[in-house]
Amino acid sequence: MAHEGRPTANTGTPARPAPVSGTPTSTARPSIAIRTPGSQGRGLRSQAALGLSASGRKPAPGPNATPHARAAFRTLDSRRAAILTPHRARRRSLRETRETPRSLLLNLGRVLAPTTEPITTSSSSPGSARSSETRNADTILEDDDDDEEELPKRPRLSLPLDADDDDDSPLRPHRSAGLEDENFTMQSIELPRRAATEQPRLSLASARMSDYYFNANELRSEDVGIDSGFFPQAGAFEEDNVDFDAEAYDRLDSDAARADMGGRYSDFGMVIPDNMNESTFVMVPQVQESPAHQPPPDGDDESMGENEPFDPWDGGDDDMPPNPDDDGEGGGDDDDQGHLSRLEDRSVSPDGGRSSPRPPETDLEATSSNKDASSGGKVTKRGKKLSKYGIEYPSLPPAVVKRLATTFAKTSGSKGKISPDALKAIMQASDWFFEQLGDDLQAYAKHAHRKTIDESDMLTLMKRQRQTNAQTTPFALAQRHLPRELLQELRMPPPPPTKRQKKGNAGAEGDEDVT
Amino acid sequence: MAPGQKLYPRGTVKKIIKAHSNCNVSKNVDVTIFLDYVLFMQTLMKEAAIESKQGGERGITARSVRKVTEKTLAKFKG
Incomplete structure (x- = not known):
C-alpha cells in the first residue's frame, strides 16, 4: 500500500512490482501506469473510466503471465480490495462470523477428501486452478443459481385454484347439511x-x-x-x-x-x-x-x-x-x-x-x-315537542340550522351542499344538543340554588366544554362566530349587574322584535 | 365567519332551553347559548366532513352526520 502512493512504481519497488515489471506482457503495463497516479481516488476513477475492475487490474493476469506474476497480482488485488473496500473492519468481522461454520466444513473436507474437486456445472466458469476462496465464491454462486431456479416453482400457487373447483361441489351439500x-x-x-x-x-x-x-x-x-x-x-x-x-x-x-x-x-x-x-x-x-x-x-x-x-x-x-x-x-x-x-x-x-x-x-x-x-309522543299537533318536564318547545327553524350547517360545511372543506337527510340528522343532533345543554345548565343553576339559568352557568358550561380557556375568552369566540348585532348584547362576561341589566332590556326588546 | 346577517330566533332558543331545563332563563344567556350552539355546529360539521371524506362520500351525508353526532355531543357535555 505504501508503494502505491509513489509516483513511479515500476522503477522504485524491488519486491512487489518486480514480477509485474518483469513480465513483458502488454496487459501488465497499462495497469501499472494507471496505478502510479498519486491519490487512490483518482486512480480508481481513471480505472473505472478505462473499464478496469475496482481492484485496479484486469481481472486475470492473462494467459501469458507467469505463475509468479499471477500470484503477485492476486496478492495485490487482495490487498487493494482489503484497503479500498469501505467498512472493511465491519465486513471482515461479519465475514469471519459468517465463515466460521463453513470454514470448519471446508477444513474437514480438505482433510477427508483432499483430491476431490467441486462439481463444476455448465454455468460455472471452468477455472480449475482456483484457490479455495474462489471455490467458495463459486459454491455460493451456485447456491444462488439454485435459488433462482427454484423461484419459478413458487408461482405454482395456481394449484389451489383447481382445488377450489373441487371444493365447490362439496360445498353445496355441506350447507344444506348444516341447515x-x-x-x-x-x-x-x-x-x-x-x-x-x-x-x-x-x-x-x-x-x-x-x-x-x-x-x-x-x-x-x-x-x-x-x-x-x-x-x-x-x-x-x-x-x-x-x-x-x-x-x-x-x-x-x-x-x-x-x-x-x-x-x-x-x-x-x-x-x-x-x-x-x-x-x-x-x-x-x-x-x-x-x-x-x-x-x-x-x-x-x-x-x-x-x-x-x-x-x-x-x-x-x-x-x-x-x-x-x-x-x-x-x-x-x-x-x-x-x-x-x-x-x-x-x-x-x-x-x-x-x-x-x-x-x-x-x-x-x-x-x-x-x-x-x-x-312519537313527543310531537304534539303543532309539530312541537314535549320535553321531559312536559313543556312544549319548538325546534330550531330548519332554515337557521341549514344556514349554519352550510357555512360550516363550506369552511370545513366540503361543498356547502347538505342533503335533506343530512339536514334531518343535523336537526336531530341539534335537538339533542339543546336537550343536553338544558340539562347541564339546569344542573349548574340548581347547584347554585338558583331557579334561573344565568350567564355564569353558561360560562361555566363553556369552560367545561373546553370551548373557552385562558387563551380564548368567550368574548373572542363571540366575536368570531356571532354577528355584530348579537355582540352588542353579549358584552357581559364579567360586567357589573347594572350594565347587564341595561343591555338585557335592550336585548329583550330585540328578542320580541325578532321572534 | 358570522353566519349570515339574519339573527337567529332568540325566543325559540330560550324556549327550548327553558323547556329542557325547567328553569327560567336570564336575559342574555341565549346569546351565549347560541354561541355554544354555533360552536357545536362547527364541530359537528367539521367532524361530519372528515367522516364523509373518509367514507368516500361526496358532500356531507346523513350517515356521516349521524355517525359523528354522538361523539360531538359527548364533546359538548358539560
Whole structure:
C-alpha cells in the first residue's frame, strides 16, 4: 500500500512490482501506469473510466503471465480490495462470523477428501486452478443459481385454484347439511315430549320429508296440488308470497338434498318416528281444531295457508312447550309474525273473504298505532315537542340550522351542499344538543340554588366544554362566530349587574322584535 | 365567519332551553347559548366532513352526520 502512493512504481519497488515489471506482457503495463497516479481516488476513477475492475487490474493476469506474476497480482488485488473496500473492519468481522461454520466444513473436507474437486456445472466458469476462496465464491454462486431456479416453482400457487373447483361441489351439500342438522337437532330436542302423545300417526311419517307440504295439503284438504296451495296466496298477498316462495324452494332443495343423502337420512330414521310424531302432531291439532276455532272456513284457510310456510319450523318450535291444545296460541304467534306484512298486504289488496282473522289484526293495528303514538309522543299537533318536564318547545327553524350547517360545511372543506337527510340528522343532533345543554345548565343553576339559568352557568358550561380557556375568552369566540348585532348584547362576561341589566332590556326588546 | 346577517330566533332558543331545563332563563344567556350552539355546529360539521371524506362520500351525508353526532355531543357535555 505504501508503494502505491509513489509516483513511479515500476522503477522504485524491488519486491512487489518486480514480477509485474518483469513480465513483458502488454496487459501488465497499462495497469501499472494507471496505478502510479498519486491519490487512490483518482486512480480508481481513471480505472473505472478505462473499464478496469475496482481492484485496479484486469481481472486475470492473462494467459501469458507467469505463475509468479499471477500470484503477485492476486496478492495485490487482495490487498487493494482489503484497503479500498469501505467498512472493511465491519465486513471482515461479519465475514469471519459468517465463515466460521463453513470454514470448519471446508477444513474437514480438505482433510477427508483432499483430491476431490467441486462439481463444476455448465454455468460455472471452468477455472480449475482456483484457490479455495474462489471455490467458495463459486459454491455460493451456485447456491444462488439454485435459488433462482427454484423461484419459478413458487408461482405454482395456481394449484389451489383447481382445488377450489373441487371444493365447490362439496360445498353445496355441506350447507344444506348444516341447515338440516340444525333443524334436526331442534326437532330432536323436542322429541321426548312429543313422542308419548300420538304414535298412531307414524304412518304419516312415510311421506314425511316435505314437512310443510304435508301441512299445506292437510290443512286445505280441498287443495290437491302443492302449487294450487301456494299460488292463491300469491294472488292474495304479493309481498309475502315472494318471501314464502323463496323459503319454500329452499326447503324443497333441502328436502331433496336430505333425500339424496341416504346415509344420514337412514341414521335419522331411528329417530324419525319421534320426529314424525312431532310433525304430525303439530299439524294434527290445527286440522282438528281449526273448524271449531274458526267458523268461516275460507278466511281461515287463507290465513292458515299464509302462515303455513312458517309453521313447520317456527310454529312447531313455538308450540313445543305447551301442549297440542294451544292452537289458539299458535295462531296468535303466527299473527304476530305475519301481522306487519299482513297489514301492508291488506292495505294493498284487501280480501273480502278474510273477515274472521280481522279482529286480531285490528287489535294489532290499534296496538301498533298506539306504539307509534308513544314513540312519537313527543310531537304534539303543532309539530312541537314535549320535553321531559312536559313543556312544549319548538325546534330550531330548519332554515337557521341549514344556514349554519352550510357555512360550516363550506369552511370545513366540503361543498356547502347538505342533503335533506343530512339536514334531518343535523336537526336531530341539534335537538339533542339543546336537550343536553338544558340539562347541564339546569344542573349548574340548581347547584347554585338558583331557579334561573344565568350567564355564569353558561360560562361555566363553556369552560367545561373546553370551548373557552385562558387563551380564548368567550368574548373572542363571540366575536368570531356571532354577528355584530348579537355582540352588542353579549358584552357581559364579567360586567357589573347594572350594565347587564341595561343591555338585557335592550336585548329583550330585540328578542320580541325578532321572534 | 358570522353566519349570515339574519339573527337567529332568540325566543325559540330560550324556549327550548327553558323547556329542557325547567328553569327560567336570564336575559342574555341565549346569546351565549347560541354561541355554544354555533360552536357545536362547527364541530359537528367539521367532524361530519372528515367522516364523509373518509367514507368516500361526496358532500356531507346523513350517515356521516349521524355517525359523528354522538361523539360531538359527548364533546359538548358539560
